[in-house]
Amino acid sequence: MSRTALRICPLCEATCGLTLTLDGPRVTAARGDRDDVFSQGFICPKGASFGAVDADPDRLRAPLVRRDGELREASWEEAFDAVAAGLAPVVERHGPHAVGVVLGNPNVHTVAGGLYPSVLLAALGTRSVFTASTVDQMPKHVSSGLLFGDANAIPVPDLDRTDHLLLIGANPLESNGSLCTAPDFPGRLKALRARGGTLTVIDPRRTRTAKLADRHVPIRPGTDALLLAAVAHVLFAEGLTDLGVLAPHVEGVSELRAALRDFTPEAVAAACDVDAATTRALARELAAAPTAAVYGRIGSCTVPHGTLASWLVDVLNTLTGNLDRPGGALFPQAATDKSPRPAGPGRGFALGRWHSRVSGHPEAKGELPLSALAEEIDTATAEGEPVRALVAIAANPVLSAPDGARLDKALGSLDFMVSVDPYLNETSRHAHVVLPPPPPAQSPHHDFALNTLAVRHQVRYTRPAVPLEPGRPAETEILARLILAATGRHGTDPGAVDATVIAQTLGKAVTEPHSPAYGRDPRALAALLTGADGPERRLDLMLRLGPYGDGFGVRPDGLTLEKLLAQPHGIDLGPLRPRLPQPLKTRSGKVELLPGPIAGDLPRLRRALAERPAGLVLIGRRHLRSNNSWMHNIPALTGGSNRCTLHLHPEDAARLGVADGAVVRVKGAGGEVTVPAEVTDAVRPGVVSLPHGWGHDRPGTRLAHAALDPGVNVNQLLDGSLLDPLSGNAVLNGVPVALDTTP
Numbered sequence: 001m002s003r004t005a006l007r008i009c010p011l012c013e014a015t016c017g018l019t020l021t022l023d024g025p026r027v028t029a030a031r032g033d034r035d036d037v038f039s040q041g042f043i044c045p046k047g048a049s050f051g052a053v054d055a056d057p058d059r060l061r062a063p064l065v066r067r068d069g070e071l072r073e074a075s076w077e078e079a080f081d082a083v084a085a086g087l088a089p090v091v092e093r094h095g096p097h098a099v100g101v102v103l104g105n106p107n108v109h110t111v112a113g114g115l116y117p118s119v120l121l122a123a124l125g126t127r128s129v130f131t132a133s134t135v136d137q138m139p140k141h142v143s144s145g146l147l148f149g150d151a152n153a154i155p156v157p158d159l160d161r162t163d164h165l166l167l168i169g170a171n172p173l174e175s176n177g178s179l180c181t182a183p184d185f186p187g188r189l190k191a192l193r194a195r196g197g198t199l200t201v202i203d204p205r206r207t208r209t210a211k212l213a214d215r216h217v218p219i220r221p222g223t224d225a226l227l228l229a230a231v232a233h234v235l236f237a238e239g240l241t242d243l244g245v246l247a248p249h250v251e252g253v254s255e256l257r258a259a260l261r262d263f264t265p266e267a268v269a270a271a272c273d274v275d276a277a278t279t280r281a282l283a284r285e286l287a288a289a290p291t292a293a294v295y296g297r298i299g300s301c302t303v304p305h306g307t308l309a310s311w312l313v314d315v316l317n318t319l320t321g322n323l324d325r326p327g328g329a330l331f332p333q334a335a336t337d338k339s340p341r342p343a344g345p346g347r348g349f350a351l352g353r354w355h356s357r358v359s360g361h362p363e364a365k366g367e368l369p370l371s372a373l374a375e376e377i378d379t380a381t382a383e384g385e386p387v388r389a390l391v392a393i394a395a396n397p398v399l400s401a402p403d404g405a406r407l408d409k410a411l412g413s414l415d416f417m418v419s420v421d422p423y424l425n426e427t428s429r430h431a432h433v434v435l436p437p438p439p440p441a442q443s444p445h446h447d448f449a450l451n452t453l454a455v456r457h458q459v460r461y462t463r464p465a466v467p468l469e470p471g472r473p474a475e476t477e478i479l480a481r482l483i484l485a486a487t488g489r490h491g492t493d494p495g496a497v498d499a500t501v502i503a504q505t506l507g508k509a510v511t512e513p514h515s516p517a518y519g520r521d522p523r524a525l526a527a528l529l530t531g532a533d534g535p536e537r538r539l540d541l542m543l544r545l546g547p548y549g550d551g552f553g554v555r556p557d558g559l560t561l562e563k564l565l566a567q568p569h570g571i572d573l574g575p576l577r578p579r580l581p582q583p584l585k586t587r588s589g590k591v592e593l594l595p596g597p598i599a600g601d602l603p604r605l606r607r608a609l610a611e612r613p614a615g616l617v618l619i620g621r622r623h624l625r626s627n628n629s630w631m632h633n634i635p636a637l638t639g640g641s642n643r644c645t646l647h648l649h650p651e652d653a654a655r656l657g658v659a660d661g662a663v664v665r666v667k668g669a670g671g672e673v674t675v676p677a678e679v680t681d682a683v684r685p686g687v688v689s690l691p692h693g694w695g696h697d698r699p700g701t702r703l704a705h706a707a708l709d710p711g712v713n714v715n716q717l718l719d720g721s722l723l724d725p726l727s728g729n730a731v732l733n734g735v736p737v738a739l740d741t742t743p
């Protein structure tokens with residue numbers, strides 16, 4: 001007897017609602033949920049493969065514990081005993097910073113990842129925190145922190161209403177969008193064109209997204225900050241700035257004008273390889289559009305001037321009056337956001353409150369660069385203890401971070417490592433304990449993180465589609481028990497973690513005049529929470545205290561978990577709305593258009609005006625049927641055009657004597673890889689492209705299908721030394737490489 005169940009897809013940032021067909025515990029089909037309030041039936045090939053992802057035979061079903069050097073299956077009790085026994089002595093002997101934590105991308109796609117990592121970090125008190133953010137969007141957090149006083153206040157383009165979208169270094173037709181949660185991003189771009197709007201794409205490759213555009217600017221990699229500075233320059237020079245109703249909320253406009261004086265279209269033309277007329281046209285089109293949104297993603301972040309480029313994206317939104325207006329770029333307000341405090345000056349955003357031990361990199365948002373993880377483990381200094389134990393949750397940095405070979409070796413030298421991961425892969429193979437979460441069909445879903453970046457306000461929650469296999473803990477329970485084991489409370493009821501968080505949250509809320517809980521009895525409020533378990537009660541708490549919540553009865557029409565459960569296709573909460581000045585937490589209470597650290601980094605950008613790459617530079621690419629490093633084990637998602645090849649322009653191929661399909665050696669600062677060339681004019685001359693997340697040929701992993709066609713690890717070409725200085729973000733695009741065609 002088959003049945004159906006609803007499940008929000010966790011496989012990318014688009015958060016599509018799926019209808020799963022189930023035969024017992026097996027997912028036999030997945031289609032788009034036509035009644036989903038946000039995705040309205042959209043699905044992509046990855047979502048359609050949900051059943052195959054869920055049922056991958058290589059998923060671990062029991063914990064692994066290392067005994068006599070070998071990872072062997074063990075009971076959950078034994079596994080958590082081993083975690084407690086492994087971590088406690090490291091903290092005792094070497095202090096909290098000797099325990100490192102690595103958080104990977106899927107934490108934004110799980111309920112467990114939304115609720116527990118912050119509790120773990122607070123409990124450990126370690127400064128050795130590394131996440132996928134510093135190989136991704138940290139520059140955007142830093143620019144938002146500096147401009148708006150809140151690193152998480154990221155404006156998203158109002159895709160469904162804008163008249164003009166300037167899209168920089170993003171390829172949503174393959175990625176399905178990022179820092180802009182929008183199911184059916186491709187359809188929304190087509191709708192923009194259909195309603196008479198225009199799309200401009202800045203990308204060194206002629207991507208599927210670029211092919212859809214009215215204008216494609218094939219920029220030289222790594223130079224977007226120069227181009228955007230010149231666009232801002234033109235807005236000033238031609239009198240095209242118009243802040244409109246934003247003006248009273250913005251400071252630093254004239255200082256900005258002066259700071260950008262040198263960045264004329266002519267001055268940036270050679271470095272960007274974009275002629276001055278095109279730059280002027282970009283500025284004029286942006287200013288002339290009734291509404292417009294500037295949006296930058298991976299290609300604008302993972303570059304040497306990532307923070308400056310991210311800052312300039314919002315500078316352009318501000319100067320054209322498009323920040324915080326419908327059709328422009330707005331600040332979403334998620335249902336689980338904190339209840340909004342009144343507008344007014346805030347504490348501002350601090351960078352570099354501490355530094356990494358070996359290279360002295362400044363922290364950003366409480367994190368150190370993932371690029372520095374290997375050296376923080378393998379290098380002793382007088383400054384303090386190296387990292388000796390590691391907690392990795394949903395992370396595969398051996399493939400996703402620079403210089404995987406060095407990190408691979410460093411991980412092998414740790415006193416203790418625990419991985420929360422469904423696979424025995426390139427990273428988890430070094431763990432002393434592997435704690436596998438259940439597959440997605442057995443897990444609940446709510447998008448704590450991605451709803452704060454969504455193009456429409458909505459809220460959805462799906463309970464597990466299939467009951468947990470007997471004896472298997474949910475990932476929420478795994479993380480709660482990990483927290484207890486890591487902090488000397490091994491064996492305590494994991495529900496205590498949730499109860500403590502609830503008590504602390506309510507204890508604070510009752511003291512805040514803007515909270516609906518103000519002045520009330522926290523224990524009485526806690527008793528009102530509903531939900532089948534601790535994580536559900538925490539979701540209920542966040543919903544009820546949140547901007548659309550019932551405030552525990554203060555707003556009887558407001559949201560509660562019960563109301564959400566009664567709407568399995570979700571609840572629509574309307575389009576994005578102007579919110580300024582409320583989200584601003586800068587010391588001035590205004591948008592600070594030229595923050596000090598940014599001004600301090602402009603001389604480096606000015607020097608870049610004269611830089612020209614001598615040889616080839618490397619950039620990445622994504623394929624619709626991939627997801628970073630962990631989906632190459634699914635036969636339905638591999639093969640065809642989803643291959644690890646080096647894209648190379650025909651002119652470069654001819655010059656270097658490389659035939660299509662020939663195997664070439666690519667050399668970078670961190671090492672070399674050997675890979676087949678694919679000659680294509682989709683990349684611009686002077687640029688080669690390799691996808692990331694490949695290189696599944698290391699021993700001791702259990703990824704049978706991925707190992708058949710392992711590909712190579714592009715990040716081996718990097719040595720980890722190239723960073724965006726303000727954010728610590730790795731430079732993954734625009735990296736100098738050389739090709740060697742001798743066999």
Ligand SMILES: Nc1nc2c(c(=O)[nH]1)N[C@H]1C(S)=C(S)[C@@H](COP(=O)(O)OP(=O)(O)OC[C@H]3O[C@@H](n4cnc5c(=O)[nH]c(N)nc54)[C@H](O)[C@@H]3O)O[C@H]1N2
Binds near residue numbers: 420
């Ligand atoms: N050269 C280059 N490198 C890049 C990038 C690039 O564009 N170019 N992109 C970067 C970006 S944007 C990112 S986000 C990073 C991603 O890098 P990582 O954060 O390392 O993420 P993944 O490679 O997706 O690996 C995720 C890990 O989580 C595990 N996993 C999957 N599902 C679950 C789950 O439900 N629970 C748990 N606990 N674990 C799970 C997988 O088995 C895998 O081990 O890579 C970065 N690396």
Ligand SMILES: Nc1nc2c(c(=O)[nH]1)N[C@H]1C(S)=C(S)[C@@H](COP(=O)(O)OP(=O)(O)OC[C@H]3O[C@@H](n4cnc5c(=O)[nH]c(N)nc54)[C@H](O)[C@@H]3O)O[C@H]1N2
Binds near residue numbers: 205620624626628
């Ligand atoms: N299918 C699939 N979807 C994914 C992922 C995946 O691995 N596969 N990963 C997910 C993750 S973790 C993330 S963060 C998002 C990322 O989402 P996107 O940012 O849309 O990612 P990409 O498809 O890599 O697009 C980046 C584009 O930047 C271009 N680029 C490279 N260098 C430069 C440059 O210097 N300047 C400019 N202007 N462009 C440049 C590249 O050619 C590429 O087309 O995708 C998510 N979705």
Ligand code: SF4
Binds near residue numbers: 009012043044176
């Ligand atoms: S677009 Fe993303 S969320 Fe939607 S079905 Fe595909 S992988 Fe899942």
Ligand SMILES: [Mo]
Binds near residue numbers: 132136
């Ligand atoms: Mo990412």
